[in-house]
Amino acid sequence: MNRARAFAHAFLRDCRGASAAEFVLVLPVLALLIFATIDAGWYAWQINLAEKATQAGARMAVVTDPVASGLTTEDYNTATYGLTQGDTIPASALGLLTCTSSSCTCTTAPCPSSLTRSSAPFDKIVARMQAYDPAVKAANVVVEYRGSGLGFAGDPSGMQIAPTVTVRLQNMQMNALSSFVWKAAINLPDFAYSLTMEDGSGSNSN
Numbered sequence: 001m002n003r004a005r006a007f008a009h010a011f012l013r014d015c016r017g018a019s020a021a022e023f024v025l026v027l028p029v030l031a032l033l034i035f036a037t038i039d040a041g042w043y044a045w046q047i048n049l050a051e052k053a054t055q056a057g058a059r060m061a062v063v064t065d066p067v068a069s070g071l072t073t074e075d076y077n078t079a080t081y082g083l084t085q086g087d088t089i090p091a092s093a094l095g096l097l098t099c100t101s102s103s104c105t106c107t108t109a110p111c112p113s114s115l116t117r118s119s120a121p122f123d124k125i126v127a128r129m130q131a132y133d134p135a136v137k138a139a140n141v142v143v144e145y146r147g148s149g150l151g152f153a154g155d156p157s158g159m160q161i162a163p164t165v166t167v168r169l170q171n172m173q174m175n176a177l178s179s180f181v182w183k184a185a186i187n188l189p190d191f192a193y194s195l196t197m198e199d200g201s202g203s204n205s206n
Contacts, residue, residue, distance in 0.1 A: 070114030077154030091147035
């Protein structure tokens, strides 16, 4: 009996393996902390990529043919706009024209008489953005045109109006390393960058 009691007492006081047991308890929290730290850096990197892609897309959009091809042929030297040859085109002459991967629509009037969408310029904008962020899809990109107060009615050298062009990148997501815990992708914020149209002609930004 004394021997059994001694064995039980020794067993209860034996601390060998305690560190391993404590480590097993702490390991999940430690792993989650490590993954969260990595994901925070990855999130910041993805935001940086998306911002640079949006800026590059806007730059491409202002030096090449407009997606809304009607802007190229719109004549502002008409009674409709109350302008004559050489007049500065006011910002109010163009409302908001929104172009997506499928169409161009007049979001806010007035807009050009033709709302024809040209797919080639849109595809080039998307391709330029993908060079910075391969995760960008055509469905994530929106190109907007609005009046800027620049351009001259009846300009014989080409596109008369020089609108403000805004490229938007939206509905982007990031697959986090810790997604096996959260069971969901992390949504990125929407991005937008605006520049004034430069020549509005051509297919190359170089």
